[in-house]
Amino acid sequence: xxxxIPGKVVEVKGFLAKVDFEGSVKEVILAVDGVKEGxxxxxxxxxxxxxMSEEEWEEExxxxxxxxxxxx
Amino acid sequence: xLKERIEEYKRGGEKIEALKSLIWRLxxxxxxxxxMNFCGTHEWTVVHYGIRSxxxxxxxxxxxxxxxxxxxxxxxxxxAIELSLEGVKVYTYGDxxxxxxxxxxxxxxxxxxxxxxxxxxxxVYSFLDAVKEARNERGEKLFFGIGFETTAPSYxxxxxxxxxxxxxxxxxxxxxxxxxxxxxxxxxxxxxxxIAPGHVSTITGAKPWREIARNHSxxxxxxxxxxxxxxxxxxxxxxxxxxxxxxxxxxxRRAVREDGxxxxxxxxxxxxEVSDAAxxxxxxxxxxxxxxxxxxxxxxxxKRFSIKKPEAKEWVSDLxxxxxxxxxxxxxxxxxxxxxxxxxxxxxxxxGPCMVSSEGTCAIWARFGGGGLAEEIAKEVGVA
Numbered sequence: 001x002x003x004x005i006p007g008k009v010v011e012v013k014g015f016l017a018k019v020d021f022e023g024s025v026k027e028v029i030l031a032v033d034g035v036k037e038g039x040x041x042x043x044x045x046x047x048x049x050x051x052m053s054e055e056e057w058e059e060e061x062x063x064x065x066x067x068x069x070x071x072x
Numbered sequence: 073x074l075k076e077r078i079e080e081y082k083r084g085g086e087k088i089e090a091l092k093s094l095i096w097r098l099x100x101x102x103x104x105x106x107x108m109n110f111c112g113t114h115e116w117t118v119v120h121y122g123i124r125s126x127x128x129x130x131x132x133x134x135x136x137x138x139x140x141x142x143x144x145x146x147x148x149x150x151x152a153i154e155l156s157l158e159g160v161k162v163y164t165y166g167d168x169x170x171x172x173x174x175x176x177x178x179x180x181x182x183x184x185x186x187x188x189x190x191x192x193x194x195x196v197y198s199f200l201d202a203v204k205e206a207r208n209e210r211g212e213k214l215f216f217g218i219g220f221e222t223t224a225p226s227y228x229x230x231x232x233x234x235x236x237x238x239x240x241x242x243x244x245x246x247x248x249x250x251x252x253x254x255x256x257x258x259x260x261x262x263x264x265x266x267i268a269p270g271h272v273s274t275i276t277g278a279k280p281w282r283e284i285a286r287n288h289s290x291x292x293x294x295x296x297x298x299x300x301x302x303x304x305x306x307x308x309x310x311x312x313x314x315x316x317x318x319x320x321x322x323x324x325r326r327a328v329r330e331d332g333x334x335x336x337x338x339x340x341x342x343x344x345e346v347s348d349a350a351x352x353x354x355x356x357x358x359x360x361x362x363x364x365x366x367x368x369x370x371x372x373x374x375k376r377f378s379i380k381k382p383e384a385k386e387w388v389s390d391l392x393x394x395x396x397x398x399x400x401x402x403x404x405x406x407x408x409x410x411x412x413x414x415x416x417x418x419x420x421x422x423x424g425p426c427m428v429s430s431e432g433t434c435a436i437w438a439r440f441g442g443g444g445l446a447e448e449i450a451k452e453v454g455v456a
Binding site: 026027047053054061067 | 074075077078081087090091094113165197198199200201219222223225226228229230233271274275297304307308311323324325326327328329333335336339431
């Protein structure tokens with residue numbers, strides 16, 4: 001049930017947005033601040049719950065590298 | 073592009089090998105380690121990708137109360153069936169469509185059967201879709217409002233923004249995961265670490281899980297859902313155990329922020345209040361449910377249809393006799409311990425609620441062959 005999938009925001013209208021999931025566009029509720037066109041959001045049961053960011057992705061990759069290298 | 077890079081990351085076979093070696097190395101000098109997950113999707117990942125088969129003998133992965141469909145109390149299902157048969161249009165997620173009630177209502181035991189018997193039931197992808205459909209539907213409507221923290225914002229925003237039509241009632245069976253995690257840990261005992269739910273945590277943030285780590289002195293890792301994520305989380309838990317550390321680590325950093333989603337929580341707090349709530353087969357867990365506040369009581373199905381919630385003192389199990397769903401949900405039993413599992417209870421004809429949703433432990437094991445049944449048979453016939 002608590003599964004969320006990433007999609008790309010194509011249009012924002014107030015608290016609603018159109019999100020593209022690999023070609024299938026769905027209107028969803030935005031429960032995230034500051035979402036704009038082009039952002040990648042995680043959508044669960046028709047509601048965007050979080051936004052992905054390059055920086056946090058990099059941080060996660062660093063965490064993995066450090067774990068494997070025994071530095072963390 | 074971030075999305076493409078994440079796709080590439082998912083296919084990182086060499087990293088899987090490296091993590092497996094690390095897990096084996098870390099577990100070498102440790103005793104029996106029991107790691108519990110609190111999300112049905114984590115159990116799905118574990119079973120679907122055969123992660124248990126990658127674990128050393130002393131590392132046991134167990135499933136916890138991470139499936140909102142499995143723990144939805146029977147009284148709510150019975151009431152939704154009854155109303156659909158009386159002409160109230162009932163909207164439900166597909167996950168709960170085939171969820172069986174304990175007692176049949178006019179010979180009907182699920183919303184799926186209710187529809188076949190002429191009941192007014194529609195399956196929707198989201199609350200927003202239900203709201204849109206309900207605008208064109210005459211008469212009274214009801215939403216079967218299941219879910220955890222992840223689902224609650226869609227309801228909260230819809231009510232706050234005033235898009236829910238009149239005569240559309242909300243049957244809240246929303247539940248909160250940290251109180252259930254606390255409860256499960258008090259029952260199971262000897263859990264060494266926790267894989268905490270990634271998408272629930274996008275809303276809650278780290279705080280409630282940090283408290284659980286502190287209260288139970290164990291490592292808790294908020295994890296993503298790719299097999300690589302789960303392996304990283306297991307390795308992190310083992311490393312922390314080896315170093316004698318407890319506390320919280322966020323592995324799923326690409327989606328989960330330390331303070332979670334404040335906006336979503338603000339809306340949830342405007343629309344809902346925390347209450348003691350029934351978990352199917354388990355009983356009443358204090359402060360583990362969400363119900364509509366007075367301000368939104370005009371939408372409250374409990375008030376409109378005089379639905380009575382069970383109280384702790386009168387609680388009786390609402391599982392079919394012999395069904396082990398409650399024990400399985402609390403990590404006290406495995407699906408293979410249930411006398412009905414894959415005998416009379418199958419995904420096509422579920423008896424208990426854990427056999428219904430794609431996040432129910434029994435349904436996952438039935439579909440992807442979890443549980444090491446093949447290994448047990450191999451041992452019995454002497455080929456393992």
